[in-house]
Amino acid sequence: MELSHKVNHCKECVYRSWAFKNLSAEELKKINSKKVEKFFRKGEKICLEGDEISSFMYLQNGLVKLYKTEVNTKEHIISIAKPRDFIGLLSIFSNKNHIYSITALEDSIVCFVDLSVIRDFIKTNGIFALDFFEKISSVSDSVIKTRIDINTRQLRGRIAYILLFFSKHIYDSSKFNLPISRKEVAELIDMSTENVIRVLSEFRKDKLIQIEGKNIEIVDIKKLERIYEFG
């Protein structure tokens, strides 16, 4: 599967109607000329904290993590983005440089659209501007909501949240392959790796989930939701 840097036409992209629905044929043509579609293997870095922001990044396929490296080289994951998400968050409007790093958790395809083109469209196409703001806003809003969801809960509630998150929001299935390690789960919910593993084992013993390595199946979703709600 050699997709690196292959450029597809937005006009034919299945997601066009979602991300760029209010653009004319002319404008789509312009995007195509200022766009790169890059393929990233699982584990590959898409951008680094400090890099200059030059493109608007849109996840077409796959799964990525946004994270920050702390002073002690520890990593803190801010969010997991799924297809159709704008993965640069709002920094692209308020910063010159990326304040987060992004890495592919699964093989992913990212569209890089020259930021100047987006700015141009915002200036010249009001309908697009409004639509675009709505979409990008909801992504940022959900990051804030998620952080609150996680931080107002304790360990068991946080693990329940993560399981429900991947099951409902990412894979839409009670059975899924956890795309991140236990250590990364810990980095996402501000807990120690050992405790993440411990609680997962607890949930297994309590027959809420089945675990086989990274393969997880939610068996008792009602109980899991109760733990998420009330701890």
Place this chain on the structure above:
Amino acid sequence: MELSHKVNHCKECVYRSWAFKNLSAEELKKINSKKVEKFFRKGEKICLEGDEISSFMYLQNGLVKLYKTEVNTKEHIISIAKPRDFIGLLSIFSNKNHIYSITALEDSIVCFVDLSVIRDFIKTNGIFALDFFEKISSVSDSVIKTRIDINTRQLRGRIAYILLFFSKHIYDSSKFNLPISRKEVAELIDMSTENVIRVLSEFRKDKLIQIEGKNIEIVDIKKLERIYEFG
């Protein structure tokens, strides 16, 4: 000081150049006709979770808190907004109803601009759209950054953060009147009220700060910054 519902002209507002600099005289006139400037006493509610979003809210003067009420009536503070902040965050583009409540921490003046006017300007004035988005983005971005700052630290680091936050970002002085109760500090940093009080006492004993009720003076900012950095 009876300022309730008094409408001033944006044209003459000291903050115009910051918030609405790229609007024509014509457009400013339009804003004035679709705007209410409301005065809120300390403690008064500005909007409630669930309320329909009909205006874009801009804090002209004072200090407010954005918070969410949890299932158990416990409140969780998301952020403290200061003059010039857009206090509705991005929800205004991605939600029909407020997902947070807002209350005045000090006597405050809030400008309510009809959301339809803002939408109109975004559609028709591209320069305004871009400028507006930069500003609103940076407010949302800083909320995300703050949540991470707080949650990756433990108790002492979080209290240090709060003290530095009010000193540097809100009052620009080493001496200030803490505008929120210890309980509210706890709600802001996800800690128990008792521990907030305890750590403040510790800091006092260690001669990092002086406390007299709500009056706080940072005496040893270097040490406080070290605690913020390394715990």
Place this chain on the structure above:
DNA sequence: TATCATTAATGATATATATCATAATATGTA
């Protein structure tokens, strides 16, 4: 002013979570 309610303060204790240690398992790689 007296009364009540809220906030602040501190100690004792319980609980949650992190850290340390060790082992088993899985994964990448020469």
Place this chain on the structure above:
DNA sequence: TACATATTATGATATATATCATTAATGATA
């Protein structure tokens, strides 16, 4: 394949934080 490395797993212990209890101080109000 075999080795090195990272991940998963579990127990024991240390530490951080919450909860409970009590008192003092402050603020609001009739």
